[in-house]
Each structure stands twice: as C-alpha cells, then as structure tokens.
Amino acid sequence: MKQYGVITIVDEVYPPVLKTIKDAPIVLYTFGDVDLLKQTPTLSVIGTRNPSVGAWETTSHIITPLIKENWVIISGMARGIDSFAHKLALLHHGRTIAVMGSGFQYVYPRENKKLFEAIAQHGLILSEYPPHIPPRPYQFPERNRIISGLSFGTLVIEAALRSGTLITVEQALDQGREVYAVPGSPPCLSKQKAATK
Template sequence: MLNNLKEILSFHYVYPLPLNKFHILMKSIESMHNLVNTSPAKLAKILSISTKNADSILLKYQKVLDIDLVDVYHSNSIRAIPYNSEFYPESLLDLIDPPTFLYAKGNISLLKQPRKIAIIGSRKATKYSGLALEYIVPPLVEQNIVIVSGLAKGADSLAHRSTIQHGGKTIAVLGHGFNHLYPQENKELANEIGQGHLLLTEYPPYFGVQKWQFPMRNRIISGISNAIVVTEASLKSGTLITTEHALEHGKDIFVVPGPIQKEQSKGTNSLLREGAIPIWNGYQIIEELKLF
C-alpha cells in the first residue's frame, strides 16, 4: 500500500491525474508531504496548467486533507484501489495513461480473476445482439470467465443481464463517479452489479457525466480484458474506440457477423474485413484462447 495513501487519495479527489502524470509530479516534489509547501507557480509548471488553476487545486487539496476519505468511501461501500494494490490489474499498467486509482463497489476479487472477456456493441443494439449472446455467454460462464462491459444502453446492458441470468460474474466499467448514474434506466441493474458483481471507475465519486469520459472508460474495458467480443456496431460506433485500444495491445477481437443490409452490422462487418475473428458461439472463443 502507498505510504502517503491519505495525501495521494486527497489529491486524486481534487485533481485525478493519470499515473504517467502523477509520476511526473512525484519526480518533481519527491513526496506528497511536500505538496502543501509547493508554490502555485511550481505546480502550474509541473502540470502544465495555469497558475490560477494550480492555486485553486492547492487550496482544495488542503481542505480535503482534513477529511478521512478512506473512511468516507468505506461507509459508502466504495473501495479505492491504488496502482500498486494487489487488486489493481497489472494489464492496465501497459496503457499510456493508466489510472492512478480505481474506485470499486462490490466483489473486488473479480479483478484477480485471470480470464475476463469484454462484450460490447451498439447502444442501439437490436434483438440480434440478444440472440447472439444466448449462444456466446453460457459457454463463457461455464468456464468461469468474467464478462466485462460498460453499463451503457443496448449491447452493454444485454451482456451484463445475460451473464447474471446464466449465473456468471460481470464487471461494469463506468465513465463517471458513483454519485451519478448513466443511463438512469440502468439503476436497478447497476445496484445488482454493485452487490454481487463489480462496478468500477477511475473517477472520484462526485465526477459527473461528460462525453469525453466514455472513450477514456473504453481503454479500461479493453485494458482489464483478455479479448473483446463485438455483437453489433455501426461504422461510427464508439465501440470501435475500444477495439482500437485492444488491437494496440495485441488482444483478439471476436465479432458476430451481421446482415449486410443492417446499419448496426456495418461496423462489425468492417472489423471482419480488417482481420477480426468471426464467431457465433462462446465455444469458438474458448478454443481460440486455448491456442494462444
């Protein structure tokens, strides 16, 4: 565990730097104990921000230091997982910008499960995705593979629900803090996952919903998973951001072939043309992973 956990957690609450930038900060100030004596001008230079912003960060940081965040999080069933925790997935450290902290609700032991498969797809997923998951999910669950997705409308929700229905375990990676929920229609699903499964985010609890945070979330979905399954996706789908992250790190992309006339199959069929692996049941995924 980090020696300066209280200080680092307080700073992350105020200004959640990714790990690469946090290391730059540490190299400059040597210890979090020294941050309170760091001038706004110096902090501004280190973080490449305005002096005004740096001054505001330092003032907020000193106020948050008076709060025992670990206790506050614990009382709200939130576990803050620093980058050197045994529960922090090592695969995330391969990212250019790994999270310094992960915030978790639920069964954090799922993070230590060696096999995780992400199932993603269009927010406008059709019944075709639901049908495909009936063939894909049960074999994966039989092998105790954890299903990862993003709790979004459409394919993500279908993946989480199908996993739970078939007795498996699932991780939902959020693009915001736990004090918020998006979409609202998944509140009941989120509560269920937060009880017997796992909700995960890199954002402190108060962080609201911003568009730019969802592509950032996608790198974590890819980062903690051994492979990616795509059910349906249009050519401009955000799903393709996740597959790009996965390809950059040498992970397999499995794709459900779709009807050539359907908009929600244009992205998936394009991935197949580019070399993704076509699948129509979970056993194919298991056999492919065994080969490697």
C-alpha cells in the same frame, strides 16, 4: 450495502493486466467484489446501444457457454449490448465487471439504476472518476481503454461504423489484445450505414 473503495496502481489488488497499457489509470474507484480483479479468464463484450431484434439471442448464444465456464464478462453498462452482457452474466450466476464513464453517484443511463445495483451486489463496478463526478462525453472514450485493458480479448456483437464500440476496438488492438466480431450486418445497422453514405 457495500461501501465504495479506492485502489491505486501501486496496490497489490490492482489488476496486473491493466498495468500493461500505456495510459493505465492511476486510481480506480470500486463498488462490489474487488476479488473479481484477480480472476481470469476475462472477456470484454461491447456493441451498439441500438441492437437489432436478434442481438439478445446472438449475445446469449456466444457468451452464455463462457459464463458457465467462469469467464469474467466485462462491459460498460451502456444501453444495448453492454447491458445484455451484464444481464446474461447475472442471469446465469456468473461474474461481471462494469466500467463506468462517470462517478458512482451518477448512474448513466439512468434506466440502468437497477442493473447498477445488481452488479454492485453480485459483481464489481469500476470507475476512474470520483463518485461525485457526473458523466461528460469525453469520459466514455477514456473509460473504454479500461474495458479492453482489463480483458484477454474484446468481442464485438454489433457496431455502427461511427461508434464508441470501434474506439474500444482500436484501443484493444493498440493494447495488443485479441478482438473478435460477430459476422453479418443486422438490418437496423445496415440502414444506419446507408444513411451515412
């Protein structure tokens, strides 16, 4: 089993693209293939934790060609679109990086334990939190700046009006990154929007 590693902002392996954001993490904990931090191009893929019926097909249609062209797919290992993005990268023997909002000893959500292990084996997992730190609500918005900061651009598949996805979009725009969105309004999200009005 691979061991946890630590890199700091002054280390050569620290990704240069992440150094350019105003609140770059001083320390990153690593689990997996650190060489992925040197590879480009990179795209973060984000979206709702409650995807529509067609979300897997949509995600696959858009990012599978990129995976096959050796793009590094970055996401947050959350339920829904994040998990879809990582699973598609693994399915097609591509490259993927997961950025966690907790330490490595606290996989969140717990149902993604096998996904965590697969990414650690075939990709890279990052966190700015030491391995023993459990998930706390404020840590997930903090980790989102790393997801967008590592990427050339951010792709939104589906997102509710009030969501962590849109926080990541704001951070990506603030960092001067490209942001892309799939047009349309899936039925499950349309109902959610109506309920908030």
